[in-house]
Each structure stands twice: as C-alpha cells, then as structure tokens.
Amino acid sequence: MISISHENDYIQTAVFGEFTLQDYREFEQAVLYQSEFHGPVALLFDLHEMLSYTLDMALEEIKFVRAHGKIFQRVAVVSSDQWVTWSAWISRLFTDAEIGMFTDADDAKTWLAQESAPDGSN
Numbered sequence: 001m002i003s004i005s006h007e008n009d010y011i012q013t014a015v016f017g018e019f020t021l022q023d024y025r026e027f028e029q030a031v032l033y034q035s036e037f038h039g040p041v042a043l044l045f046d047l048h049e050m051l052s053y054t055l056d057m058a059l060e061e062i063k064f065v066r067a068h069g070k071i072f073q074r075v076a077v078v079s080s081d082q083w084v085t086w087s088a089w090i091s092r093l094f095t096d097a098e099i100g101m102f103t104d105a106d107d108a109k110t111w112l113a114q115e116s117a118p119d120g121s122n
Contacts, residue, residue: 004030010042010074010112019053024060031071040073042112046105047079058087062094069095076100076108 002023003014011034013027034041072095077088080103088099102108 002026006030006034007044010044012044012046014046015050017049017051019047019050019057021054021056021060024057024064028060028064032068035068035071041071042074043072043076044105044108044112045075045077046108047077047081047084048103048105050079050081050084061087061091065091065094069097072097074098074100074112076102076112078102078105078108 001016002019003016004027005012011030013030015023031041031043069091075088075091075095075097077084077099079085079101085101088101092099100108100111102111
C-alpha cells in the first residue's frame, strides 16, 4: 500500500507492506503531475514500513527513473534496509538528483528543506 501527499515543497510518499506495480504507477502519476505543473520534483520516500516489493515494480522503477530522471531535484529516502540503500545508490546512475539516505523521517524533511549550495555540496 502507498500513501502520497503533496507537502509545501515536496511530495511525501510512504509505503506500507508490499510495494506493488499498481502502487508505483500511482507514484509515477503524482510525480509527473508535480513536474508538469510545478517544475523539478523534491521527494520524501519513506520506506521504513515496506516489507517487500514485487519484481515488476522494481523493473518499472528502473524504466521510470531512466526515462524521467531529469525531473527529480532532491530525493530523501527513509529506510534502515541495506537493499534499499543499495537500490538508491544504483538509481544515482540514472538521475542528476541529489539523493540522501536517512533512518529518520524528520532528518529527511530537514535535508529537503535546505537549499543546495551552488557548488553542489550541502
């Protein structure tokens, strides 16, 4: 199950239980809408309640990020799972977005609220 909300400056997405293809397609629609009407997308992806994901969802994620990776500005991922961390690292190959890994959602929100330094450092 997925929960998506539009906050002031970012999209907050939380996954509970199994992350399915249907969930990911709902996420894609929210991101594409945000990009089209509000510009580059900042995202808080809270995966600490995710128990598993389907293979078709993982393949769709790769396709989507390869096709639309340029629309992401900053992505904060909340998880303590090493596989999720590894997946986020792989996603960096397909996007210019800053990706931050966090174990606490409040830290992720604080990071998203910070402006990037002009030289790309935080």
